[in-house]
Amino acid sequence: MEASSGTCEIAQLPEEILSALLALTTPRDACRAAAACRDFRGAADSDAVWSRFMPRGELSGSPASSGKGRFLRLCDRPVLLADGLTSMWLDREGGAKCYMLSARQLNIAWGDTPHYWSWIPIQGSRGGRDGIPQNVLLPRERADGWMEVEMGEFQNDEGEDGEVSIKLMETSATVKSGLIVQGIEIRPKKLLSL
């Protein structure tokens, strides 16, 4: 109120307002605000904030669990979508949806010809990286043990229903072998913070 003698009393705002403004930041910002002071933490942990970070539409199931817990669970554990071939999870820092299109969903040339490609089951441990060609395209090792190669980036300026096609092509005629494809992952680019 008036005459608050020069100090910025943001923490005195009602919690619903603190939540409303934190909901306009990102999951990462909300967590960092929670570490600033106690009053922020209450607001930053509230369901009002984390339900805003959840993508709209999909995944309306299990409303029993709290907003933040549900959000973080969706970051750690991808869910399989109805097609049984695409999994989805959330980018923890920004709340954007990420997808993995499994190899079965890709249009692979000669993919059904055993002479060229065979389909192998992948265990939960995802330990099968033997035979992935090295010295090609500088693959990077991921936390789950797979190697990944960045195929490119795109800007989504068509809103929700734009179409994107992604291709991985051989550029020389040399015979290659040993490539195991798990799938194609689509995720937001890391934005560098200030």
Next chain:
Amino acid sequence: MEVDKGKGEAEETRKVAEADRDTVTLKSSDGKLFEVSKEAAARLSTVLAGMIAGGSIDDNGTDLKQIGSEALENVVDYCNKHANSIPSAALISSSISFNTAPFKEPEEWERKFVDRLSHDALFDLVEAANFLGMERLLDVTCHKISEMMKGKSPDQIREVFNIKNDYTKEELEEIRQELAWAFYDD
């Protein structure tokens, strides 16, 4: 002022409107009087709309005891500016609903409007907007504050908002460990 837009309305409404004034007088907690466009006040504030509809508007100044003169001046200023800008229908809605209504980015003049405010004035304005049920102004002010928070470390947030760290060292360490992913580059 563009109050006579709704000419298509029946002649009767017109007569009633003439008998009435097209502004409302509001009185701040410290007794200062402000005039605001009735149309804009009713459109932007659910509380003022209710008072206008319910006839509880006092021609000598409707008491708003919770709002200081600086904040009320900003509220009135915002309403009058809004009345003069082209009101886009999408910005108008009737109830406060943090969780359901999609957030609409502030327009250029709204940005400028909040940019010139001091922190204190901004926080007072957020509270006034909340008290008066002004969803759009609440969005605009909250957006401004959220911009001040984005991309900052806890230390920087405390500095910007002049907040005291009221955590113990152990508590802070616990938070940082629990949410290590949010703090990796601090």
